[in-house]
Amino acid sequence: MTPEHDLFRRVMRWIRGCGGVSRGEPASTSLDSTLATRVLALLLAFAMMVGSLPARAQNGPGPLIRDAEIEQLLRDYTQPVLRAAGLAKQNIRVVIINDRTFNAFVADGRRIFINAGALMDAKTPNEIIGVLAHESGHIAGGHLAKMRQQIENASTAALLTMLLGAGALIAGASSGSTGGANIGVAALSAPQSIIMRSLLSYQRAHEEAADRAAVKYLAATGQSPKGMYDTFKRLADQTMYQTQGADPYMQSHPMPAQRVASLEELAKSSPTWDKKDPASLQARHDLMRAKISGFLERPETVARRYPPSDTSLAARYARAIASYRFANPKAAAAQIDGLIAEQPGNPYFHELKGQALLEGGRPAEAVEPLRRAVRLAPNGALIQIMLAQALIATNGTKQADEALSLLRSAMSRESETPELYTQLAMAYSRKGDMAQADLASAQAASMRGDTITARQLAARAKTQFPVGSPSWVKADDIFSFRPGEAPRPSN
DSSP, X not given: OXXXXXXXXXXXXXXXXXXXXXXXXXXXXXXXXXXXXXXXXXXXXXXXXXXXXXXXXXXXXXXXXXXXXXHHHHHHHHHHHHHXXXXXXXXXXXXXXXXXXXXXXXXXXSEEEEEHHHHHHOOSHHXXXXXXXXXXXXXXXXXXXXXXXXXXXXXXXXXXXXXXXXXXXXXXXXXXXXXXXXXXXXXHHHHHHHHHHHHHHHHHHHHHHHHHHHHHHHHHTTOOSHHHHHHHHHHHHHHTTTTTTOOGGGOSSOOHHHHHHHHHHHHHTSTTTTOXXXXXXXXXXXXXXHHHHHHHSOHHHHHHHSOTTOXXXXXXXXXXXHHHHTTOHHHHHHHHHHHHHXXXXXXXXXHHHHHHHHHTTOHHHHHHHHHHHHHHSTTOHHHHHHHHHHHXXXXXXXXXXXXXXXXXXXXXXXXXXXXXXXXHHHHHHHTXXXXXXXXXXXXXXXXXXXXXXXXXXXXXXXXXXXXXXXXXXXXHHHHHOOBTBOXXXXX
């Protein structure tokens, strides 16, 4: 229980002790009951306000997208910016949310969340890099921690004021004084509006600071702020009608027109305003957008976005993915082979071929293209996991040994990926090592949040290892885990 909720509980006990509300007993008068109900409603509203403000995620993270190619591109986008922001050593990751709307946010100091819709809508790398630079500005500025501290300070002050208001309200009700009751209601209502406006003002200042920081980072890395400006202007134009007549002091972000005007002046003064994205980076960006379309959109949508008349590499990539996803393996195979013929050194075309064969029930044929992909992208842990899956599916002990080697290598970068432990369990099972298979299955269940299954498997694994051995300790950690703690990844 948070300190705010604990204080709220004590406030409610105090109100009940004053005779305003008593569980199981009727209120002394209808006025007492009505006023006490107002107290409860106002306090609950304040508690909900406090609980909702820190998160910038709006609806919170939904299902995530994992893809080696897209994640590598986003790493290449962010690394120069993170260095300029002094964040290079903090191992900050960009996490992709499967959501078609345009949004990006930070929820902690380790991750930048970005919607697939933002990646799809951004026509140039510079547009996405500008958004990532803005979010990096929030992390470098410590804005989340500062906002939490501001909320904590505001919570204490507001609840104390509301205590006084509740006292005045109940005292007025008990004495029959309408004036005293009105003062109490005013004292209860005022803090909510004041605190909300104060916190929103604080957040707007953070947004402006992140804009300024982003322009600075982009200039330091020799990149243009134009993409960032174009993106925010487009979003402002889309929301201009919605914000007409809105109270500017009750917004979490600066008003669209005001923000764009400030950003325009700042961005156009940058010495890198006219800098263009390298053609090679634009080509990778186009492939990323095509890949998202191919995997997330219906084939008719893909066909409209990338018609047969479009013979660009990106368009052919999108159509090849859509073909294999929607049961046209022969056409897909020819299209993917055409991509490989044009760019034989592109690891992700080989990965796509292997993935199509693996998901088409031909794991033995998937092994070679996936091996090529791993050779071309030696740090592609997700591709290593897929190759291991194909090897395990061939049912050979020798292949299981190779799969184990791949999975152990991938673990250094993907220790929190449930599929890695699922494949580990299957590889150990192929070799007849049921103790390690149970432990890996327990780790997979723990990563997925299935605590009951994880504890059952961990308990069984513990009986098969010497007490105190590394594997026994891992199993014991999983068995001892309780919901609310962070899952404990294997090393």
